[in-house]
Amino acid sequence: MTTDTTELTPADYPLSINRPELLRTPTGKALADITMDAVVSGEVTAEDLRVTPETLVLQGRIAESAGRRQLGENCRRAAEMTAIPDAEVLAMYNALRPNASSAAQLEEIAARLEGTYSATTCAALVREAAEVYAARNLLAEES
Known part of the structure; x- marks a missing residue:
């Protein structure tokens, strides 16, 4: 999982809009690589659409920065469960x-x-x- 220590706040949510550079697919593609053309051509597969443990950890950090400790813990458990x-x-x-x-x-x-x-x-x-x-x-x- 990620060891990124970038400070995250509620202003970073949603990550897909406010911090897309932090997101990668399980196969390493950037969020910008997920386009309809890439799906149609087969460059993007179902594996690319799965959530990564790193994304869940980032979401948990945002939740905790907003004072939502339990949601943050749930995100960390979900990251492990992947x-x-x-x-x-x-x-x-x-x-x-x-x-x-x-x-x-x-x-x-x-x-x-x-x-x-x-x-x-x-x-x-x-x-x-x-x-x-x-x-x-x-x-x-x-x-």
Whole structure:
């Protein structure tokens, strides 16, 4: 992910209009390269239209600069999730429902997020959910 330290403020939002030089597609194209002609000619593919983790981190920084810490955290988690296959994201979503998983199962998910995907922010959220579920008696019984 990006290590860009450019200061961002709410005035930079939306990035596509106010800071397009900061945006790249997953294949490295600049935002200006995404044109109808490029799509028609096949120069732009579906992969070019996916959000990048770097863009999500930038959006999170703007949110935080506007005092929206939780939105910023959500953007950082979303940035991490871009590396996780869709099927695994859906399985984790289901596992995080109350009474769906034991503490051990949630810790396994958190460890996989960290170890396989380097998704430490997401792993912290899963561990926090496990603590809250334990306090509220919402964990599944150990099998």
